[in-house]
Amino acid sequence: MTFTTYRRAFVGIVAREVLRFLMQKERFFSALVRPLVWLLIFAAGFRAVLGLPIQPPYQTYITYDIYIAPGLVAMIQLFNGMQSSLSMVYDREMGSMRVLLTSPLPRWFLLVAKLFAGTCVSILQAYAFLAVAMLFGLKLPWLGLLTVLPVMILTGLMLGALGMLLSSTVRQLENFAGVMNFVIFPTFFMSSALYPLWKMRESSYVVWQLCMVNPFTYAVEALRFGLYAKMNGFALAVVAASLAVFLAGAVWGYNPSRGFQVRKAGGGE
Amino acid sequence: MTASAPDSAPALEVDHVSFAYAGRKALDDVSFRVRRGRFTALLGPNGAGKTTLFSLITRLFDARIGSIRICGQDLARAGASALAPLGVVFQQPTLDLDLSVRQNLRYFARLRGLSVKDADRRIDDQLARLDMAERVGEKVRSLNGGHRRRVEIARALLHDPEVVVLDEATVGLDVPTRKAIVSHVHELTRSRGLAVLWTTHLIDEIETDDDLVVLHRGRIVATGTARSVVEATGTTTLDAAFARLTPRAETVEEAR
Structure with missing residues (x-):
């Protein structure tokens, strides 16, 4: 296999995922509406309740909608990672995943390409959300929109790899819906997406500790700094390490020697 | 080959x-x-x-x-x-319903390392052999079961297995x-x-x-x-x- 073969396959996998996303307009709008509801309704309600002191990366007092914007970008990527995994379980059951897995390329390469494809989609969704949010008055530095891109690639890959790892352990589509509920909501709420963690520490030390070991917290913080053209090295390192662990687990999970389990279809055996 | x-x-x-x-x-x-x-x-x-x-x-x-x-x-x-x-046709349908016949076949061709130009030439050739040439731009969702199967057979032959x-x-x-x-x-x-x-x-x-x-x-x-x-x-x-x-x-x- 030459470099050109790998490049063409990579482009093909990413192009297909983006094309599918653009064809599914309902998916695009639901991905957009979810964070906007949080931003325009939830944040508006809580703006008066929560007072936020000056804390990095912010250089002045901020309103609550500004605080939760990075968390909502992370939420988009979390949901997208899970949705990509859900579609992997669906594709595996329905068959189209087999076309990918029976191509003459290493399994790890196919999974990484698939991961990048999902990340591209999540970035499109995130930018669409930021654009609409700015139209509604959210103020963000223009430079931040550029500097957050590499961070979004890293966080998107990490959250996609988490979903991929989960999908490798789930045999049937109906089981995966339950797994998603057990993963998405605790992951999102036990993080700094909606509230600063020092506030959480004041109210519950145990939950604060859980927040501190949640990789999603570091994804949110990396995005928060990225959106203000700053870098949070520690958060980026935790996200990168989590990506390595989740991806290794997913590659192991999809190893054919473990048996790519296919649901018994009628007429098959 | x-x-x-x-x-x-x-x-x-x-x-x-x-x-x-x-x-x-x-x-x-x-x-x-x-x-x-x-x-x-x-x-x-x-x-x-x-x-x-x-x-x-x-x-x-x-x-x-x-x-x-x-x-x-x-x-x-x-x-x-x-x-x-190896060319493969699976028992279960494996085409993307929301993509066109050409988009589906191009995706497979790329997985096999073919260039877009080469892929398009082979796609037209294979579909013509299966009397499917005029359906190339249609979404797979609009095809009946027999036509979908033909597309899958064309796909299995695309890389000259x-x-x-x-x-x-x-x-x-x-x-x-x-x-x-x-x-x-x-x-x-x-x-x-x-x-x-x-x-x-x-x-x-x-x-x-x-x-x-x-x-x-x-x-x-x-x-x-x-x-x-x-x-x-x-x-x-x-x-x-x-x-x-x-x-x-x-x-x-x-x-x-």
């Missing part, structure tokens, strides 16, 4: 393969060959182990016991690259469509020298000169040409030979 074995060598070799799901044996010491230019039918009732064997040949599972070689390349040793000369394996490729299709597809695949073995492994439980899809492997409860119970299998069982039709080779459980109980 991937030329890794001499033309006289079998295109697909399955040697002493056994496989079990959580202790339940699905395949037991299965060995057979698929020759170039031959249509080899893998015939067996539901539950015989055909799809398991198909999954091992396409490397969805790894065969831990026994070996599988495609054009001389051992799947276990060479890994995914051994799949290069040496071996094509098809798993119950005519399931759910009406009789005329089924006959047309079976006839087309037979023609491919003659005109292109393809090695074809066709898994089925439908006897009328097999011609008397075809190579035949009969699988029953995970074991091979007969091999040879369809004609020789009929003769060996002392019957006059393939239906009767199949019934004799694959007795149902209740029939065995009654005989006791």
Whole structure:
């Protein structure tokens, strides 16, 4: 296999995922509406309740909608990672995943390409959300929109790899819906997406500790700094390490020697 | 074409393969060959182990016991690259319904390392052979089952494979469509020298000169040409030979 073969396959996998996303307009709008509801309704309600002191990366007092914007970008990527995994379980059951897995390329390469494809989609969704949010008055530095891109690639890959790892352990589509509920909501709420963690520490030390070991917290913080053209090295390192662990687990999970389990279809055996 | 074995060598070799799901044996010491230019039918009732064997040949599972070689390349040793000369048609539909025929085929072509220009040329050529040229821009969702199958066959041939394996490729299709597809695949073995492994439980899809492997409860119970299998069982039709080779459980109980 030459470099050109790998490049063409990579482009093909990413192009297909983006094309599918653009064809599914309902998916695009639901991905957009979810964070906007949080931003325009939830944040508006809580703006008066929560007072936020000056804390990095912010250089002045901020309103609550500004605080939760990075968390909502992370939420988009979390949901997208899970949705990509859900579609992997669906594709595996329905068959189209087999076309990918029976191509003459290493399994790890196919999974990484698939991961990048999902990340591209999540970035499109995130930018669409930021654009609409700015139209509604959210103020963000223009430079931040550029500097957050590499961070979004890293966080998107990490959250996609988490979903991929989960999908490798789930045999049937109906089981995966339950797994998603057990993963998405605790992951999102036990993080700094909606509230600063020092506030959480004041109210519950145990939950604060859980927040501190949640990789999603570091994804949110990396995005928060990225959106203000700053870098949070520690958060980026935790996200990168989590990506390595989740991806290794997913590659192991999809190893054919473990048996790519296919649901018994009628007429098959 | 991937030329890794001499033309006289079998295109697909399955040697002493056994496989079990959580202790339940699905395949037991299965060995057979698929020759170039031959249509080899893998015939067996539901539950015989055909799809398991198909999954091992396409490397969805790894065969831990026994070996599988495609054009001389051992799947276990060479890994995914051994799949290069293989074309596959799965039992379940594997096309993206929301994409067009061309977009689906381009995706596959890219996975096989073809350039867009080369892919488009091959797509037009393959679809023309299957009388599908005018459907190239349509979404797969708008095609009927027979047309979708034709697209999947075109896809399996797009990279000019040496071996094509098809798993119950005519399931759910009406009789005329089924006959047309079976006839087309037979023609491919003659005109292109393809090695074809066709898994089925439908006897009328097999011609008397075809190579035949009969699988029953995970074991091979007969091999040879369809004609020789009929003769060996002392019957006059393939239906009767199949019934004799694959007795149902209740029939065995009654005989006791």
